[in-house]
Amino acid sequence: MKGPLKALVKGSSKRNLRATFARAAAELDELAGFWIGRERPRPEEAARRSGWKPDRSDEYCGLCGSTVGPGEASKSGCGSCRRRTLLDTDRIVRLGAYHGPLREWVRDVKYRRWSAMGEYLGRELGGVLAGLNEIERERAVVIPVPMPWTRRLLRGIDHTEIIARAVAGVLDAPLARVLARRHGVPQTQLPRSERRRNAQRGMFRRFRFGGWPLQELDLVVVDDVRTTGATMQAAVRRLRPLRPRRIFGAVIAVSGDTARRQREDHHPQKVTLRDRTNRVTQS
Ligand SMILES: [Zn+2]
Numbered sequence: 565m566k567g568p569l570k571a572l573v574k575g576s577s578k579r580n581l582r583a584t585f586a587r588a589a590a591e592l593d594e595l596a597g598f599w600i601g602r603e604r605p606r607p608e609e610a611a612r613r614s615g616w617k618p619d620r621s622d623e624y625c626g627l628c629g630s631t632v633g634p635g636e637a638s639k640s641g642c643g644s645c646r647r648r649t650l651l652d653t654d655r656i657v658r659l660g661a662y663h664g665p666l667r668e669w670v671r672d673v674k675y676r677r678w679s680a681m682g683e684y685l686g687r688e689l690g691g692v693l694a695g696l697n698e699i700e701r702e703r704a705v706v707i708p709v710p711m712p713w714t715r716r717l718l719r720g721i722d723h724t725e726i727i728a729r730a731v732a733g734v735l736d737a738p739l740a741r742v743l744a745r746r747h748g749v750p751q752t753q754l755p756r757s758e759r760r761r762n763a764q765r766g767m768f769r770r771f772r773f774g775g776w777p778l779q780e781l782d783l784v785v786v787d788d789v790r791t792t793g794a795t796m797q798a799a800v801r802r803l804r805p806l807r808p809r810r811i812f813g814a815v816i817a818v819s820g821d822t823a824r825r826q827r828e829d830h831h832p833q834k835v836t837l838r839d840r841t842n843r844v845t846q847s
Pocket residue numbers: 625626627628629630641642643644645
């Protein structure tokens with residue numbers, strides 16, 4: 565390799581390394597901020613004090629999880645569901661929109677290892693699922709959306725598994741770690757247009773002797789926050805071939821639904837332009 569080209573390659577790998585370290589440092593910073601000298605309330609107490617309640621099922625769309633107004637959603641979805649694909653879950657259940665106390669709690673579970681709150685939110689989510697009367701208990705299997713082991717090591721908590729375990733406890737269903745994820749760029753650090761591809765590439769099914777016996781069962785895939793739905797779709801893509809009866813998506817919160825729609829309504833051109841730029845960068 566000639567001089568200038570070599571220098572270019574070397575320079576770019578150095579930049580990548582620097583970016584990786586910057587990312588790791590940011591994650592560590594978040595961990596370091598962890599509840600020094602502060603007493604955490606009991607989760608039930610925190611919920612009572614804030615006046616928080618899980619959403620009723622008519623406050624959001626059962627297919628995509630978006631917040632809806634009265635009468636806006638039907639069995640066939642809402643205005644945001646038009647681009648539904650086979651990769652989607654049969655139904656989405658959520659505790660609420662990703663803002664206010666729910667957002668703080670999810671962040672505290674994830675970045676400050678407040679596992680008691682994770683268990684509390686998981687039990688609440690399990691309660692909502694049980695209240696649907698759509699899942700047959702003897703058919704239910706709970707599957708956590710996995711985290712790459714590298715990130716689990718760095719954070720010291722697999723918050724999604726904690727939530728999923730609590731859901732499984734309420735449903736009296738087994739927890740099956742069917743899925744795993746390769747280390748890659750976290751979804752939250754990517755623009756929307758790249759999340760789908762990134763999620764599909766990173767997700768895979770664990771090997772199991774004799775395969776996964778999930779035929780005709782009701783799978784409950786648990787995640788903390790749903791934003792574009794790309795992660796859930798990647799999970800569904802790996803699970804459908806196992807021929808379950810239905811796949812439910814169960815998330816603590818749905819992010820940016822109404823806010824996103826409003827933003828797109830106000831700046832339609834800006835969004836299109838950004839999408840186009842991203843596509844050019846990808847190819
Ligand atoms: Zn919808």
